[in-house]
Amino acid sequence: MTERKKEILELARSLFREKGYTSTSIRDIAAAAQVEPASLYSHFKGKEELLDAICFDMADRFLLAIKEVNDIYFDAVQRLAMAVKNHIGILTSYPDAAMVFQHDWRFLNDERKADFIALRDQYEEGIRDIIRGGIDEGSFNEVDVKFSTLTILSSLNWVVEWYREDGRLSPDEIAENLTKFILIGLKKELPPSYDIVTD
Amino acid sequence: MTERKKEILELARSLFREKGYTSTSIRDIAAAAQVEPASLYSHFKGKEELLDAICFDMADRFLLAIKEVNDIYFDAVQRLAMAVKNHIGILTSYPDAAMVFQHDWRFLNDERKADFIALRDQYEEGIRDIIRGGIDEGSFNEVDVKFSTLTILSSLNWVVEWYREDGRLSPDEIAENLTKFILIGLKKELPPSYDIVTD
């Protein structure tokens, strides 16, 4: 991959994020690159190659991250915390790509879309593994594994919609808060001694 | 609103959901309505009026629902449960519109987009109110209100991505599971007597 190709890809990422894939024209990208539209075809076969590269780069990052976690950490709580941290780390390190990854993958052609979904399923299976592990260990409630995985991933993924680099919370703080939320929930459990102490 | 207009709107909802707003052409909609493209302009000013109607209809439904909840229910746990149930109820009753509502609102023109965001903020404020109430009552942990609201809403909204009418879980079951998840979390709290009993 040429340096120039990387530059163009980066511009595409930014434009796709801002306006969406279908609403971004080759001419938009060319203008951003200060080049004639036709010149882009010296670097890419076509518009979809850009989307493809962005989506699958991200998919690879996520898959690598979950494999790492599931290879190393034993305890389910620990594994979940690490998975959350990695997930948020990727989202916040590549905010443009993450947005495109989540919104525009469906504009891939049918074949590549199927590939993409397969990779996404693989990732989800990694999360399900963690939850199953936690239940088997006895450290998690006996929840619906499939449902919980979807719910967890949704709360993680939405971060990309509101995260700003100059925001109030750092990526690690976001990950910590999410982990707490997922593990403990909202409801306050009064300490066992509560009644006695305050009486 | 004419009956025919409603029909066309329904077709648009379905197509927008399937292919996205920008990738759906007036000609696609006309074909679905078995009518020439130009004929649609007897019913609508233009393509954006369709998107506009879909998005703001949904916004109205959500706002009405949260107002109901916050007018009637006292207890924060009860209010949150009802808000979740209503939210999931809307998403699952209008799955096409819900998908468009979540994905394509950003293709509204700048003015309407601002209006839309204002309504969304209003809804979020309703959820924040519930959480603040729960903290004040002492029934919720002292969480970051803004962050928690976003996280809760994200886990609710993602349902639209995977919900199928013929799926395993009914809307009410989904809502119950989500409420449990939000309130209690994953981690099993061992009963206070656990150590003693098993020793």
Added chain:
DNA sequence: GGTCATCTAACGAACATTCGTTAGGCAAAG
């Protein structure tokens, strides 16, 4: 050290197609 082939990156022009939209007419229904 000169020349020859190859590669990168870009150009301007044109391509066929699709886009949202408008104008004007026509037939049926109230």
Added chain:
DNA sequence: CTTTGCCTAACGAATGTTCGTTAGATGACC
């Protein structure tokens, strides 16, 4: 007799892409 719903025809603009070509750089071979 006016309104409604649809028609045919066409508009100008934008779409992704292909074409043949060129300037400049790089490195190998004689």
